[in-house]
Amino acid sequence: MKIEHFDQQSLWDRVAGDPELLRELVELFTAEAPRMLARIEQAIKDGSPSGLEKASHKIKGSVLQFSAHTAAAIALEMEENGRRGSITDAEALLKKLKYEVDLLQKTLRAMVGNKTGRFQE
Secondary structure, X not given: OEEOOEEHHHHHXXXXXXXXXXXXXXHHHHHHHHHHHHHHHHHHHHOOHHHXXXXXXXXXXXXXXXXXXXXXXXXXXXXXXXXXXXXXXXXXXXXXXXXXXXXXXXXXXXXXXXXXXXXXO
């Protein structure tokens, strides 16, 4: 089943149907995501394209682990901007990324909140 901005089946395949593994990954991501977003925000405040590139690359990998392709695309755009030495549009992109990460976290909590790890329909 494909959900807007998120490929649940791909994630489920990635964890080999193991709800405990998924739960552990979700807990790690939930703890780390605010720090990753804060690093991006700090790079923007500092006017640091290299900091933006590094921080965006890290969160991109994390959200791809959960098959959150929309969030990853936003992080990739920020990463590429940083690589080119630009922080143009970074604040607007960060706002979109925060929204996508929030949506991802809500979706993941719903998945691990039931015994099968699957959404109830």
